[in-house]
Structure formats: structure tokens, C-alpha cells
Amino acid sequence: MSIEHHPTDSMLAAFAAGTLDHGQHIAIATHLVSCPQCRTFTRSMEQVGGAVLTSLLPAAMSNDALAKVEARLNKPMRPATMAETAPTVPEAEVPGLPKFLRRYQFGNWKWIAPSVHLQPIVLPYDSDTRVFLLKSGPGTRMLQHTHTGIEMTCVLSGAFSQDGSHYGPGDFDLGDDTVDHLPVVDPGQDCVCLVAMQGDLRLHGLIGRMVQPFVRV
Numbered sequence: 702m703s704i705e706h707h708p709t710d711s712m713l714a715a716f717a718a719g720t721l722d723h724g725q726h727i728a729i730a731t732h733l734v735s736c737p738q739c740r741t742f743t744r745s746m747e748q749v750g751g752a753v754l755t756s757l758l759p760a761a762m763s764n765d766a767l768a769k770v771e772a773r774l775n776k777p778m779r780p781a782t783m784a785e786t787a788p789t790v791p792e793a794e795v796p797g798l799p800k801f802l803r804r805y806q807f808g809n810w811k812w813i814a815p816s817v818h819l820q821p822i823v824l825p826y827d828s829d830t831r832v833f834l835l836k837s838g839p840g841t842r843m844l845q846h847t848h849t850g851i852e853m854t855c856v857l858s859g860a861f862s863q864d865g866s867h868y869g870p871g872d873f874d875l876g877d878d879t880v881d882h883l884p885v886v887d888p889g890q891d892c893v894c895l896v897a898m899q900g901d902l903r904l905h906g907l908i909g910r911m912v913q914p915f916v917r918v
């Protein structure tokens with residue numbers, strides 16, 4: 702697997718420091734599963750972080766620190782909703798899905814546009830980021846779109862082209878409100894991506910304006 706598109710160093714550093722929100726953490730982790738180069742970088746960042754921590758003088762614990770930890774541990778988990786009780790996704794259905802994602806609950810596939818389907822992943826914690834699988838048929842010309850927030854995309858299987866670049870399994874793409882996407886899926890097989898998206902999707906063009914009212918990503 703030849704990976705050409707990676708998260709930025711600052712994103713990997715934020716991942717190592719644990720400061721990304723849960724949805725974005727999943728998107729970076731998905732890339733790391735298939736990218737030895739970024740794994741090495743992230744490990745080195747974690748070692749730097751560990752060295753900084755051990756060099757710090759020990760801080761005095763507050764008297765109620767233990768009680769606070771116990772209170773958090775005893776806190777009941779968020780009750781499961783209908784979507785959360787949906788069956789997990791069978792492995793054969795989504796080639797390239799990392800193993801760590803199999804412990805998440807998946808919603809049902811839903812139609813977004815011709816040849817384009819979306820399957821939400823239910824996060825166990827509140828997150829500003831929505832995470833979902835996006836499956837597009839061979840040769841699909843996706844609707845041109847921008848975002849009101851940050852969008853992280855990691856290719857699981859298949860491939861697409863966008864702005865003169867080609868994205869295959871493991872490749873990572875970052876979109877924000879300055880980027881106008883017009884991805885085209887390669888012929889021959891479905892392209893499945895994991896997407897972590899903040900904000901809303903804005904579709905352009907006549908078809909986009911027609912479809913927008915029905916698209917609830």
C-alpha cells in the first residue's frame with residue numbers, strides 16, 4: 702500500500718497529546734493503522750510528551766482527588782439509544798475497516814445521493830464531530846461541496862481523484878471551509894471512506910441545491 706497523503710505534524714502531535722475530540726481521534730487512528738511513517742512520528746511525539754511529564758516536579762494532590770476519580774468511575778454510562786443498539790457492521794461488508802472500529806456501534810446505511818450511501822458510527826462520548834462511513838459507487842462524481850467546519854477523510858477501500866491528486870487506501874485528506882471538493886471515484890470498485898466531519902456540508906450546483914434539503918449528514 703503506497704500512502705501519499707498524511708495528516709499534518711500538528712494533527713499527529715495533537716493526537717499523541719490526546720487533545721483531539723473523539724471523532725477526530727478516530728480519523729487519525731484510522732490513518733495510523735495503515736501508515737508506518739505516521740506511527741513512527743506519533744510514537745516519537747508520545748515519548749517526548751512522556752519525557753516532559755517525568756521531568757516535571759510532582760504536584761501535590763488535592764485532598765479530594767481520589768473521591769473525584771471514584772465519582773467519575775461510578776457515574777452511569779449514557780443510556781443506549783435506538784441507534785446504539787444497532788448491530789455492528791459485518792467485516793465482509795466494509796473491506797479495510799480497522800479492527801478497533803469494530804467495537805463501535807454502527808447505524809444503518811442511508812441513501813445520500815445516486816450511488817452514494819452513508820453509515821453513521823455511534824460515538825460513546827459526546828463529540829463535536831460526526832463520524833460515518835461514506836460509500837460511493839465506481840465512477841461516481843460526487844456533488845461539489847464545501848464545509849462549515851473541518852472534515853477529515855481516510856480511504857478504507859477503493860480510490861478517488863480530487864484536484865489533480867489521487868487518494869487510495871490509507872490516504873488522508875483534510876478539508877475546511879476554504880476547500881471546494883469535487884471528488885471523482887475511480888472506476889471498477891466502490892470507494893469507502895471514513896469521514897469525521899464538523900459543521901455542515903454545503904452542496905453546490907443545481908443538483909446540489911435540489912438534494913440539499915433531503916441530505917441530513
Ligand SMILES: [Zn+2]
Pocket residue numbers: 704706707708732736738739740
Ligand atoms: Zn501517514
